[in-house]
Amino acid sequence: MSLQRLSAAGTLALVAALGGAGAQAAEAPQYGGKLEIINYYSTLSALSWDPADYVWKINHDAGHIYESLIAGDLGKASSRGGSHTFQADAWLPPDVQRGELAESWEVKPDPWRVEIKLREGVMFPAKPGVMEARELTAEDVVYSLNRLLKSPRAVPDYYSFVDRVEATGPHTLTIFKHEYRSDWDYRLGYGYYSQIYPREVVEKGISDWRNANGTGPFRIANYTQGNFATYERNPDYWDSETIDGKAYRLPYVDSFTYRTVMDESTRHSLLRTGRVDIMEQIRWSAVEELKKSAPDLKWRRSLMHFGVLLALRNDTKPFDDVRVRRAMNMAVNKQEIIDALYEGNAEMLAFPLHPDYAGIYRPLDELPENVRALFAYDPDGAKQLLAEAGYPKGFKFQAQVCACNPSHMELMPLLAAYYEQIGVTMEIVPMEYGAFFGAMNAKNHAAGYMMSKGHSNPAAALYNSFTPGDPWNPAMYDSAEFNEGMLAVFREDDEAGQTELLHELTDLVLSDAAYVYLPTAYTYAAWWPWVKGYDGELRAGSVKPGPIYARIWIDQDLKKKMGY
Known part of the structure; x- marks a missing residue:
């Protein structure tokens, strides 16, 4: 650990x-x-x-x-x-x-x-x-x-x-x-x-x-x-x-x-x-062609140590309502993204804990039902949550994305299409990296912010993604229960005790749906x-x-x- x-x-x-x-x-x-x-x-x-x-x-x-x-x-x-x-x-x-x-x-x-x-x-x-x-x-x-x-x-x-x-x-x-x-x-x-x-x-x-x-x-x-x-x-x-x-x-x-x-x-x-x-x-989509045209290359396949996330500003309407944030997750067919966009070269859940964290990571089927529900495609359930939150006809919002990331640029129109099905209009705003990164640092980014978020390590992935005031918390998530829990992690000197606390905090932040949690792709290195x-x-x-x-x-x- x-x-x-x-x-x-x-x-x-x-x-x-x-x-x-x-x-x-x-x-x-x-x-x-x-x-x-x-x-x-x-x-x-x-x-x-x-x-x-x-x-x-x-x-x-x-x-x-x-x-x-x-x-x-x-x-x-x-x-x-x-x-x-x-x-x-x-x-x-x-x-x-x-x-x-x-x-x-x-x-x-x-x-x-x-x-x-x-x-x-x-x-x-x-x-x-x-x-x-x-x-x-x-x-x-x-x-x-x-x-x-x-x-x-x-x-x-x-x-x-x-x-x-x-x-x-x-x-x-x-x-x-x-x-x-x-x-x-x-x-x-x-x-x-x-x-x-x-x-x-x-x-x-x-x-x-x-x-x-x-x-x-x-x-x-x-x-x-x-x-x-x-x-x-x-x-x-x-x-x-x-x-x-x-x-x-x-x-x-x-x-x-x-x-x-x-x-x-x-x-x-x-x-x-x-x-x-x-x-x-190297993106998975280029691998087969490269293997054919350069068969002497050596390869390593690995699951990216990044969470692919659409941050939803929890301090901004309508995303200040957890029902809306949960609806934004349930509206996305994540398995279809894995099958169609990545052709199977992705995993459903790899954030905030990564499968490489042996003994700490838990697969989706071991998580609570209210967490599993966010990864199941349920547009009707999403519409119901929006209606309960006061948005029966949906809403419009802007989502920024870095033009430097081809995968994100491919993913955003798919998300927009899913959201259209529940009455939500997502305006895609491509940006160059300097302005994109600067907007997050200055906290003046849009209500939606498409990002790859590095894990760092088991505790840091949780801490900097969900702690108020941290530059890497573009969701502007703020939970007293979470904040107290992170302090307990850092003060805990027992490995089993730390793991239990990390599990509890992971369940909390996933169920609160601060982000739209998207599949994590496999990537390749070649030499x-x-x-x-x-x-x-x-x-x-x-x-x-x-x-x-x-x-x-x-x-x-x-x-x-x-x-x-």
Whole structure:
């Protein structure tokens, strides 16, 4: 489970791995070459280069440069013979966590605190015009975390449990907490905004990508908004992995490039012709054609770690009435969407808990009847609820959607047609991503807001989707019962107790129908056989692929043999 646990009797100590991945039986890696990647967010350029801007995508763009205290232990990845796929967008259970900048950490009570020992000898490389080369110290971690805590862009209550962060030595620090917090590791260790960087970069201007300089496996070499970002090997990087008893310094490739490609058919062409080595997200509808035209490609299929949701503003008529919100769910034939739109490549229920959360997730047939009713197509029942709520002739509303998402653009007319059958007119308002995302952040979005919402982890998916004031709660849901329940989750130190609370809260928010809960599609990743040390892993932290890329190598001989 993702939430850290502590017994009431004593202390939970968690000591991280000291080096790279564990021993494995595999080919000896080759150094050199460059990777061309169409990444998971292929239509989006970097949204910010400053972690204190609290932009969800920062780890994806700067997490190759800046490191965090904790990362995923890729020695346990399927590409290394392990069982973990590293698909979740922000979930690292304790058994797959390793120290990145932290060598070890320990949670202690009286007062609640986390005592952290950093790795020694980790270097910030020289950056002309920004800084000289120097060693990472505890002061850098304290500076970075305190800057997050004080940021005017901070997500409300995200770090409210933190009292203060203090350096206790050159390579030791303590995070003092107001109270026990079960998910401290996610928020402070491997979370979305948890990168550690030097003061010199901030003073020079951290918002400018040209000034970026961190301890990570790569450093940014070039960037053009809307086109590409190229990262080159950091020769001073500290980490290594052990293969058949031999240690290999990381990373293996000289560089990698992200291509921002808006057109889906162009993305497929680049992959099919070998001009791209890895494509991290491919819609199910393109897979069969690509398998025929490029039969050598390797594949991974996975259920997306996103809820597909039409947010209904609970603070706006008519969606302030739960009967209307339930009607909006019952009016949609979700099984027909799975069969007709996705041709079976989707699951009915995968939000707010995901099937990958073993031991926590419950399938639809195990949920209460009032929840199951929302996933059954019942237009007559929907009409009856609308009439009871005072809308016997229906109503009109606007629903915003990002034009950058082809799946959503296909889905919206289907929803409009279903709603027309119950007398509801939905006006579809396509938007470009900046305006779309900005509307949600500013809370001036329309009564309907079509979105893909990442889970993060079992507790976070509930917390940020349904907590009042959170930027990722476009439904504007506000329930005192839910709010109290989330506090209990974070204070609970027993795994079974946490799971029970998560089940209760899931039943509550689903039955309240804050969103129209839509099917979650399967997605595919594809890569060429010359890409080694890779099995479709996506994230070794919160939307963080940097450690994965550092462990990929290119079989140059095989690539030439295949004619590329």
